Each structure stands twice: as C-alpha cells, then as structure tokens.
Amino acid sequence: MRKTDISKRQKYDFLVIGSGMAGLSFALKAAEHGSVCIITKKGLTESITGYAQGGISSVTYHPDNFEKHIKDTLNAGSGLCNPEVVKKIVTKAPEQIEQLLKWGTNFDKTTDGKFDLHREGGHSEHRILHHKDNTGFEIQRALSTAAKSHKNITILEHHFAVEIITQHHLGETVNKWRKDIECYGAYVLNRNTNSVETILARVTMMATGGVGAIYQTTTNPAIATGDGVAMIYRAKGAIENMEFIQFHPTSLYNPQERPSFLITEAMRGFGGILRKKDGQTFMHKYDQRENLAPRDIVARAIDNELKATGDDYVFLDVSHKKTEDLKTNFPNIYNKCISLGIDISKEMIPVVPAAHYSCGGIKVDINSRTSISRLYAAGECSSTGMHGANRLASNSLLESIVFANIAANDAIQNLKNYHFCDKIPEWNDEGTSQPEEMVLITQCKKELEQIMSYYVGIVRSNIRLKRAVDRLEIIYHETEELYQKSVVSQQLCELRNAIQTGYLIIKMARNRKESRGLHYNMDYPIQIKV
Ligand code: FAD
Ligand code: SIN
16 A cells, blocks of 8 residues: 655745646746645646637727627627626726736737737627637736745645545535535646645635547547546535537538547637538528627537538538638648648638536635635636626636636635644545556546536436436446545546546536526526626
8 A cells, every 4th residue: 555745735925736837827827825725636837828819819909899899798698697797797807917918928919010800700809819719828927927936935736636525524524515615726747746735825726727538539638537626516616607618600611530630629710610521601590690600500500410410520611711811810720721631721720519618517606705704716616706607709718717716815804814724634535546547547537538428418308317317327437436435536536536536527418407608408498698
C-alpha cells in the first residue's frame, strides 16, 4: 500500500482548480491580495479555452448597444436566463476586454485601427472580438504568460483534484440538507509522484471547464470530463440545468479525429451557407434567420436532414468567398482543411454537429458563490444564469472572465473571515491496490460515450432517457466498486466523474417535461419559446 506524504501538505490563501480562462483570470486578480496556487491536471495551457475559435462578445461600437446584446442573449436562452445576471455580464464586458488587453491579449483590428468585429448566430450585430480564428489560443497564451511571471502565483501542473475537503473529512455528517458546508481546500493527486497531497486554502475556486468528453463526437479536448461538477455533487453542493448540452452545428466531419475540429460559427457570419450533399440549401425551412439562427435550431435542422437523407454529414459552403479573405480571417481552418485535401475556396466543407458546451453546472449566485461556503465557481463548470436553456455564441469566454472577476472581488473582501482548517486528516487509501485491468476503465468510458450519444443527444425521448439511466446504472455500480478497492488514479477518477456527470444530465433531462432550448424531447414536440 502506498503511504501519503504528510510533508507535502501545502497552504495558500487561494486554491484555484483549473488553468483555463476562468481559473487564470481569477488567479491574476486574487494574487494581488494573497498567495495563490493553481493546480491543473495536464500542462498549464491544455484547456478548452485554448481551443476557442470565434471570439469573445462585447458591445464595442455604435449601432450596437447593451440592450441589443441583452436581448439577443435572453432570446437564445428561451426564458431561463437570469436577466439580472445577463445585464451584469453584458455591461461589464468592455472593462473586462480592457483587462484582457492589459494582460497582453491581441485582438484583430481593421486598417483604420478599430477592432474587427465578427458576427455569429443569434447576434443582431457584429460584436465578436477575435484573434484570427484562434482567439482562445491567444487568450490562453496571454493569461498563462501573466500567471507564470506573477510572484504570488504557484502553478502545479499535472496535479489532479480528486475531492474538495469539507466537514465530511472531519468525520461529520454532510448531506444536501446541511446549510453550513464549508470547503477547506482539496485532495490532489500529484501525477509526478503518484501521491495524494492535501492542499489547504482559505478560499477555493472551481474552474474545471466542461463535460463534452463524455460524448462520442465532441469539440472538447479529453480533459472535459466534468470533474468539478462531479466533485461538488459528491460534496452535496447544488448543481443545475445539466440537461442543456449545446451541440455545435459545424464540426469538421473526420471520423478518426478526436476532439472534432471546429468550423467556427463566424464562418456563417462571414457568409457561409449550409447545403446538403446535392447542393440544396435547407435552413430556410427551419428559421427565417437561416444560416444565422441560434445553434440549437441549426444543430437540430442538420440532425433532421441527416436522418431524412441517411447521409453522414452536410456541407458548409464558403467557396463563393475570396481566397485571400478566407486565408486572412480563417487561417487555422484553411490550413487544417488543406491538410486533409480540402481547398475551402473551391470545395465545400463536410460538417456534423458535435457536443460542445454545458450551459448548466455548479450553481452560483450573483457573487459567484456556490452553495458551499468558501467555494466559488466560474467558467463552463458553473451555472450563473447567463445562458438559460441555450448559450449565445461567444458569450462563454465573456461569462468566464466577468464571473471570475466578480468571484475574486468577493473572495478578497471576505478573506479575513476565512481561516485555515488545521484538523484535516491526510488522504486515506488503506485497503486499496493498483487496478490491474485498465481495460475495465477504457471499455466503461466507451460505453458511457455511446449511452450519452445514442440516448441523450440532440433529440431525446422519454424511452431513450429511461434506457440511458438503466444502462448507466450498470457501469456506475461497476465503477464505484472498482474505485472503492483501487489506489486513486486519474483515469479511474475521470471515469467516475464522467459517469456521475452523465447521470446528472440524464436525471435533469428526465425531470424536464417539456422541450426548451437545447433540450428537445420528442414526447413534448411543442418547443417552448419565451
Ligand atoms: P477550461 O478552459 O476548460 O479550463 C479548465 C481547466 O481545468 C483546465 O486547465 C483543466 O485541465 C483543468 N481541470 C479540469 N479538471 C481538473 C481536475 N480534476 N484537477 C485539476 N485540473 C482540472 N466560447 C466562446 O465564448 N467563444 C468561442 O469562440 C468559443 N469557441 C470554442 C471552440 C471550441 C472548439 C470549444 C470546445 C469551445 C469554445 N467555446 C467558446 C467555449 C469556451 O471556450 C469555454 O467554455 C471556456 O473556454 C471555458 O473556460 P474555463 O476556464 O471554464 O474551462
Ligand atoms: C465558434 O467559434 O463557433 C464557437 C463559438 C462559441 O462556442 O461560442
């Protein structure tokens, strides 16, 4: 049996779990007021943030205004957005764009020195600031560089958060009715030494990103296994709106590739047209905004066309645009397609929908506080009320930075009230051994992806959801049994987290007896629009 190493106990004012846009921007603010430790399960720059293409929405120039951005966001959210949150995020956007510029992010400008603004589905104006077609990479670069050079920030790469620490670890009963649950830090698997370390903190920020990796076809990198959501669920914190999984309409059809390469929505804003294999357009049958309808509508339309024709993909056509314009605005996509033998200035791009974004997550209030004291959440793992039943394109990076900033301000103000809890025991792995059969883990992961993709995808039904929960229960019990007797490993923890996240998606989908936004259930065919 492996012993835990007591000398590895560390203490910081702020513990940040995750190094994407939410985690890094929180850390940079908090570090002005105390010591910060960022843990991240792979390298510093491996995050969903780094994959973002289209950009970040912010009202910048006339004729755009806050009212229009608020209205577009509320329209997409189908009546489930929190209007107070939407207003707060939209109106704070310009100051957070300023902050990103100060941290060294570059956004594209036109020849007259103004920001070059793109437009995407559901937006009534051009308001997407971007860096070519790899905005996320640029943001991740800038924030990672700033964090690395900050004297108050310690970065622990290849450190995997296993559980947050609460009164449960002091031997107390913690259940969902308890109102005074507190977070004292986290148990963290150091992948370099394979030991579980105790990191104590006065404040913890959960910024673990999305859940897309639990589906077969996804734009999300492999890190997106819902760890934060599952950890907080196990700690009896509040989770909401998990049924609203956004499928991006246009990922590149290339079945061998995982994650699926995204073809940004900005391409449709730029004049791209969806067509069937025979060249016919079809979006006019589904929505008067045609190619620029919100993504839930476009993804369902494509799904419907694929089922009707039996084809594996539809096409996005930008071959009518100038080659130079395509190369300048979308160099990443242009080169990717060329590498696969597709010249997008002459040929159409084969595309399919892919699991892309989780609108729900760890429930937070207007100050980014979770239901667990001393624990904040921001970014994709959180549910702020911004997106409701469907997220508007490019509103996610914006929500991440605005709420990370709100959380940092609140945490800094309250830091004096939060003290280290020194009674926390070390991680106990007595009676466990190395799991010998890796195939049990890898096969279970595949089964989970199949269950989620076949039964909990773009179109759902009561019988599909029932089948999903029945199948999931089998792998849930098998995995729990394996977990109880195994030494902690990242693969097993990720599988466990992914199954619990899948369970929450199915449970909340079954509880929603209607079709709304991203949750479409054939048994309730009338789509609620508010
Ligand atoms: P992430 O950037 O995913 O960061 C999560 C971090 O947590 C990672 O560092 C991860 O390693 C770490 N982590 C996770 N679990 C653990 C654990 N157990 N222990 C330790 N560390 C852990 N949104 C937009 O607004 N505009 C766009 O143009 C856009 N384009 C997109 C394109 C693609 C292909 C994808 C997939 C998404 C896109 N999105 C876009 C969505 C947006 O990028 C994400 O929602 C956002 O970047 C999430 O940021 P985050 O900080 O919450 O999470
Ligand atoms: C895209 O570029 O189409 C993705 C934008 C987003 O997910 O917000």
